[in-house]
Amino acid sequence: MTTDSPVKYELLHVCKQSGARRGILHTPHGDIETPVFMPVGTQATVKAMTPEEVSSLGAGIVLANTYHLWMRPGHDLVREAGGLHKFMNWPHAILTDSGGFQVFSLSGARKIKEEGVSFNSHIDGSLHELTPELAIDIQTALGSDIIMQLDECADWRADRGYIKASAERTLRWLERCVKQHKNDAKQALFGIVQGGVYEDLRKMSAEQTITFDLPGYAIGGLSVGEPADIMYKMLEVVTPILPADKPRYLMGVGSPDYLIEGVIRGIDMFDCVLPTRLGRNGTVITSQGQLTVRNASYAGDFTPLDPNCSCYACQNYTRAYIRHLIKANEILGLRLTTWHNLHFLLNLMSEIREAISRDELLDFRDHFFSQTAAHKE
């Protein structure tokens, strides 16, 4: 099955200093250099940006969400439109998340059973049941390049017994997803490793998940509030188990420190709402650390968001102007902050890839952190 997969990982180089991987992810909608950051466009749009803008920032793949598009506008409509790529005018690769994260984030409006998850729609409260089979069918209709199994992203603070049961159910759901997927030639199904913050459960989940011989593996249920060192520990347990010829995707990670540390621990793919959400909420990620440009201290600051940035926002606008736009509730303000944040992370990944090629990723990390630390008060 693997050899027929529409998505293939090509390993280019392993950093001699850190063990990090550089590679290429071949998809039906283009080749993607890894490690890669994938902007999130839940509702078939990266909020505040046009697809052309997202593409111009260097993104070759974005996320969309099964649950949200199922609820609205409905996957049949997207199929009728000619698939997600055509519907949203995005010619590059798309990865759809299965709705597993909504099991976590909409926990107040959902019930988990062996058969699947029943949701009360966040839009109108109507009851819907998402099963592993339906999650595949919806993603088939959407036509994304990479599809995710239905999993349960459990609360990391849940007790061990629950996490174990949840991870095992996620494996049973994977089996059903694989069966439903039927070796589709155009879409690659990724499995998701769960197991919370328990090393043995993570190990069990990883070992079981790879028996399905899938074109890629994700690590889920992390970066949901647990301490960073626990997350790093889980990665150190899981990535050595995952096959070297397949991409490894750490779901939901997007702060610069997590990205760098994740790559060092063998991760190839990341996605996160952080840059777009932070931007809309008036915060920018810079080479000197996070900066809440909405704050009064920048009212008269006529320097760029990040003095070391070459993005459109930083080349043309000042902190003072962008703060003014945000305070005045002008759309351009959050477009510019989003623009910058996406550029920053995509550029960071590009620098990480180059550092891997030079076998200097650890040096790069130390330099990066000293820059941000130097500006912390």
Added chain:
RNA sequence: GGGGGAAUACCCAAGUGGCCAAAGGGGGCAGACUGUAAAUCUGUUGUCACCGACUUCGGUGGUUCAAAUCCACCUUCCCCCA
């Protein structure tokens, strides 16, 4: 000229004897945000020597144990009639 109404914190606006340093919005200030129910949410917003004290509800004086709330006069604004 006559009659009626209103003045509350940065703004709007509740409150008509003690539970009022004073509801609620807005604005301001700050914090949070990591497979997006998020252009959202949370906190804070009289002063200070801040688990306590002090000064406030147009102004002045009064009634009362107690006043943003009651009384008198004054000031300003709005509406109606001439």
